[in-house]
Amino acid sequence: MSEKKEVVKQKKSFAELYSKYGTFSILALVLIIGTIASPQFLTLDNMLNVIRQNSYLLIIAFGTTFVMVVGCINIAYDMMLALVGCASCLIYVALGGNLLITVLLSLMIGALLGVAYGFLVTHFNLPPFIVGLAISSFCQGMTLLITGGRSIPGTMGTSYTLIGQGFFFGIPVPIIIMFACMAVTWVILRKMIFGRHAIAVGGNRQAAIASGIRAKRVILIVYIMDGLLCGLAAIVFMSRLGVGQPNPGTGYGFDAITGVNIGGASLSGGSGGAVGSFIGVLIVGLLNNIMNLRGLSSAWQFIIKGILIVIAVIIDMKTKEAMVKGSAK
Amino acid sequence: MKKFLALFLSLAMALSLAACSTSPSGSDEETPAGGEEESSEKYRIAYFNRDDADDFLANIRDGIQARCEAAGDIEFTSYNGASDSAEQVTQIEDALSRGVDMVIILPQDKESVISKVQECNEAGIPVLTVSVGLEEGSGDFTYIGTNDYDLAYQETQYLLEHLEPGKKFIYLRFTPGSYVAAQRDEGTLAAIADAGREDDILTTMEYQNTTAAAQKLMEDLIQVYGDDFDGVISHNDKSIYGVINAINAAQLDPSSKVICSIDGEVPAMELVKSGQLTMTVKQDIEDMCDKTMEAIETYRSGGTPEHNIYINTIAVDASNVDEYLT
Numbered sequence: 074m075s076e077k078k079e080v081v082k083q084k085k086s087f088a089e090l091y092s093k094y095g096t097f098s099i100l101a102l103v104l105i106i107g108t109i110a111s112p113q114f115l116t117l118d119n120m121l122n123v124i125r126q127n128s129y130l131l132i133i134a135f136g137t138t139f140v141m142v143v144g145c146i147n148i149a150y151d152m153m154l155a156l157v158g159c160a161s162c163l164i165y166v167a168l169g170g171n172l173l174i175t176v177l178l179s180l181m182i183g184a185l186l187g188v189a190y191g192f193l194v195t196h197f198n199l200p201p202f203i204v205g206l207a208i209s210s211f212c213q214g215m216t217l218l219i220t221g222g223r224s225i226p227g228t229m230g231t232s233y234t235l236i237g238q239g240f241f242f243g244i245p246v247p248i249i250i251m252f253a254c255m256a257v258t259w260v261i262l263r264k265m266i267f268g269r270h271a272i273a274v275g276g277n278r279q280a281a282i283a284s285g286i287r288a289k290r291v292i293l294i295v296y297i298m299d300g301l302l303c304g305l306a307a308i309v310f311m312s313r314l315g316v317g318q319p320n321p322g323t324g325y326g327f328d329a330i331t332g333v334n335i336g337g338a339s340l341s342g343g344s345g346g347a348v349g350s351f352i353g354v355l356i357v358g359l360l361n362n363i364m365n366l367r368g369l370s371s372a373w374q375f376i377i378k379g380i381l382i383v384i385a386v387i388i389d390m391k392t393k394e395a396m397v398k399g400s401a402k
Numbered sequence: 403m404k405k406f407l408a409l410f411l412s413l414a415m416a417l418s419l420a421a422c423s424t425s426p427s428g429s430d431e432e433t434p435a436g437g438e439e440e441s442s443e444k445y446r447i448a449y450f451n452r453d454d455a456d457d458f459l460a461n462i463r464d465g466i467q468a469r470c471e472a473a474g475d476i477e478f479t480s481y482n483g484a485s486d487s488a489e490q491v492t493q494i495e496d497a498l499s500r501g502v503d504m505v506i507i508l509p510q511d512k513e514s515v516i517s518k519v520q521e522c523n524e525a526g527i528p529v530l531t532v533s534v535g536l537e538e539g540s541g542d543f544t545y546i547g548t549n550d551y552d553l554a555y556q557e558t559q560y561l562l563e564h565l566e567p568g569k570k571f572i573y574l575r576f577t578p579g580s581y582v583a584a585q586r587d588e589g590t591l592a593a594i595a596d597a598g599r600e601d602d603i604l605t606t607m608e609y610q611n612t613t614a615a616a617q618k619l620m621e622d623l624i625q626v627y628g629d630d631f632d633g634v635i636s637h638n639d640k641s642i643y644g645v646i647n648a649i650n651a652a653q654l655d656p657s658s659k660v661i662c663s664i665d666g667e668v669p670a671m672e673l674v675k676s677g678q679l680t681m682t683v684k685q686d687i688e689d690m691c692d693k694t695m696e697a698i699e700t701y702r703s704g705g706t707p708e709h710n711i712y713i714n715t716i717a718v719d720a721s722n723v724d725e726y727l728t
Contacts, residue, residue: 111626119625125651126618155455213455217482222453222460226669230676238651314613315647316669318640320455320485322612365622371577371608 091392096336096352099385103359111366119362121245127358128247129154129237129310131351133329134336135258136302138350139295140201141333142262144275144342145194147299148205149186150326152212155319157183157307159216162225162317165233172232176308183304184297186212191296195289216319225317237312247309254302258347261298271295275342332357335385444477445702448497449506450490452534454482457667458639458685459508462533465691466506470698487514494518498525504701506530506694512581516540528701532694533685534582535710546694546711548685550582553664553715554589554637557683560717561635561662562597564680570604571633571660572623574616574641577608586637586664604631609641617644624652633660639670639682646678666718671727674718684726686714 091098107114124131133150140147161179168174186208193204228234239246262268273281274288282288310325311317336353338345360381364374447470451463463480470478481497483490487510494505498521505522509515509531519541522529528544535545565571573590576583594600604627609616616636636642642663649656657677663670666684673679690713697707718726 113625116625122621122625126621213484217454220455221464222455223457224667224669226672229669229672238647310614313647314617314643316613316643318613320453320612322610322614361618362622362625365607365619366626368605368607368626371610 091388092337095388095392096349096356099335100352100356100359103356103363107359107363107366110363113366114363119366121248123355123358123362124248124251125245126362127354128245128251129306129313130325130329130332130358131251131354132254132302132306132309133325134333134350134354135254135347136299136306137326137329137333138258138262138336138338138345138347139271140299141330141338141340142271142275142342142345143292143295144278145201145292145295146205146330146340147190147296147303148202148326148330149190149208149212150303150329151323152209152216153183153186153300153303154307154310154325155321156212156216156219157186157304158311158321159220159225159317159319161308162228162233162311163219165231166225166227170231170233172235175233176236179308180301180304183300183302183307185300186303187297187300188293190300191293194296195293220317220319222319224319228311228317229315234312234315237309238315247313250305250309254305255347255351258350262346267291267294272343275344277343328357329354331382331385444475445504446477446502447479447504447506447698448494448502449478449480450483450493450497450508451480452483452490452508452510453485454480455484458665458687459533461687462508462690465687466532466694469691469695473695476698483508483510485510487511491515491518498522498527502527504528504530504698506532508532509534509536510580512536512540519543530694530697532690544697544707544709544711546690546697546713548713548715550585551589551592553683553685554586555593556715556717557637557662557664557681558590558593558635559597560681560683560719561633561660562593562599562602565602565633565660567599568602569632570602570630571635572604572620572627572631573606574609574619574634574636574645575606576637577610583637590635590637609636609644611638611640613640613644613647615644616641617648620645620648621651624648624654629654631659633662635662637664639663639665639667642670642673642679642682646673650678666716666726668727671718671723674720674723675727677720681717681719684716684718686716689713 104115113119137147157179160182161175164178165172165175190204190208193199194201235246237247241249262271270281270286270291273284273286274291278288310321314321332354333345333350334340334353335356336349336351338350360378364377449463449466452459454460467478467480470476479497481493483493490510491514494515495518497505505527507515507529512534516536519529519536523541529542531543531545533547535547536543561571575587575590578584594603605623607619607623609619634645636645642661645661646656660680662680663682666682670679670682674682693711693713697711700707716726
């Protein structure tokens with residue numbers, strides 16, 4: 074009996090250690106692997122390159138962090154990115170290059186998509202996954218409708234591309250925007266009552282409601298913030314590409330969710346933070362970077378990425394299992 | 403607040419319904435060009451596009467649709483395969499069960515549609531494939547377009563002619579898995595082998611068919627090779643936008659390098675005009691649409707067009723870009 078208790082205790086202490094230092098340990102491991110794999114890896118240029126490449130993913134990830142903290146999910150990021158990004162290019166061209174109004178209107182579209190997502194989840198109690206499919210389909214249709222399936226010319230080499238390609242005192246603009254979003258996310262989750270409410274709703278919704286927290290309102294606001302951040306990411310993304318594309322690709326949402334999960338946010342809610350999400354997404358980005366620097370074929374890149382995701386999720390699940398068992402004993 | 407949300411969602415649903423029912427370009431669902439009551443009198447053509455969210459493919463679809471509508475007695479219905487082979491096969495099945503007089507396919511992949519081509523053959527429905535052909539023995543069909551092998555060969559030949567022997571270039575190719583990827587890869591490799599320039603390849607990398615993926619890849623390659631490359635060859639315009647963005651972001655000069663691509667999209671020709679892209683092989687879409695229409699008319703009049711009808715390809719570079727950039 075006491076042996077069993079000892080095993081549980083050991084498991085719990087590993088789980089506690091992992092929850093505190095696991096993400097940092099993985100980051101350190103990736104940095105060591107990268108340094109061994111390529112002499113170009115651990116240089117300031119390359120590190121800035123990786124953060125810049127992943128800045129829009131990180132902005133999405135901060136929105137994902139909010140959503141995952143309350144125990145929900147958004148699976149419509151790819152299509153939201155396409156719709157808001159293309160809309161921003163069209164608005165920019167239509168307004169004759171007024172960047173400020175373009176950004177404001179685009180953020181508004183992102184926020185409205187967040188309103189729709191949150192409203193459907195909270196008002197009709199629809200599963201977030203199903204709502205994500207519907208929003209995704211809606212965004213895909215709208216993108217095709219407004220673009221006619223064509224790239225949007227007229228933004229290349231204009232002020233629009235400054236957001237994704239410009240520099241401010243030598244620092245890439247998307248990195249500055251990303252860190253600003255990270256700071257806001259950190260402050261909301263760690264220093265504001267709303268953040269504590271969000272964590273409470275994700276940890277135990279019934280208990281949160283019983284203690285007077287308006288859970289539905291919290292979830293709705295979280296989705297609006299998620300939509301806003303996705304809207305901002307879309308502008309950074311299209312500006313980086315330099316041209317509005319109705320089919321910019323898929324997998325961005327998946328990468329963001331994976332990164333946030335590696336960074337310590339649980340899919341069942343109640344945990345997660347800006348710093349963890351930043352490191353989690355960075356780990357995914359660094360792995361991609363190492364594989365490109367090593368010249369690995371796409372086949373091996375897919376295989377390695379798939380294996381790492383499974384390992385990360387298994388560690389996450391086992392850690393939480395051990396924590397729960399430990400607490401129960 | 404609730405009323406506002408309800409109003410917003412109602413509007414969203416109305417817009418999405420409108421998108422499905424009135425799209426002029428056949429964006430997501432089928433979009434008949436003629437009215438329901440007229441359909442029995444008209445010649446019904448079902449057009450299966452690989453992906454509507456692709457400039458090049460959307461232009462082909464629109465060009466053929468415009469010519470069919472101009473004919474006056476053709477009902478043109480377009481389907482969006484959204485880059486999904488299974489979806490495309492389902493759409494063909496649905497259209498056949500509704501009844502059509504002709505099928506035009508821009509296949510996502512060659513194998514998955516073979517059985518449907520054969521079903522059409524058995525039912526006596528003529529089949530055209532545009533832009534992407536099918537293997538010999540896949541059934542009776544007429545192919546109108548370029549040969550992807552030849553396109554890539556032409557592109558690579560141009561690069562090698564404009565890059566002195568010994569100068570190094572980066573070769574970016576599609577992630578394997580589609581017929582187009584395989585053919586263009588073979589074409590490029592054959593041109594390099596024929597010129598005996600295998601040693602001039604600095605590196606060969608694969609990218610998913612998006613600007614973002616190509617841009618990320620090129621940024622990483624610049625970390626490895628810096629400015630030690632003199633040319634880049636890539637298999638479509640979408641990727642070349644990413645390549646040029648990455649070169650510019652690294653504060654290198656794209657105009658000092660030989661950069662070649664395929665498709666001849668408007669933004670690519672703008673890059674040729676600005677000197678950042680050396681050449682893009684333009685597939686003459688107008689020629690493709692004209693020849694498709696001729697093949698349709700041949701079938702309608704009881705004849706059989708040639709099995710393979712090839713269209714013009716044009717190397718658009720600084721010398722002739724103004725002719726095509728209107």
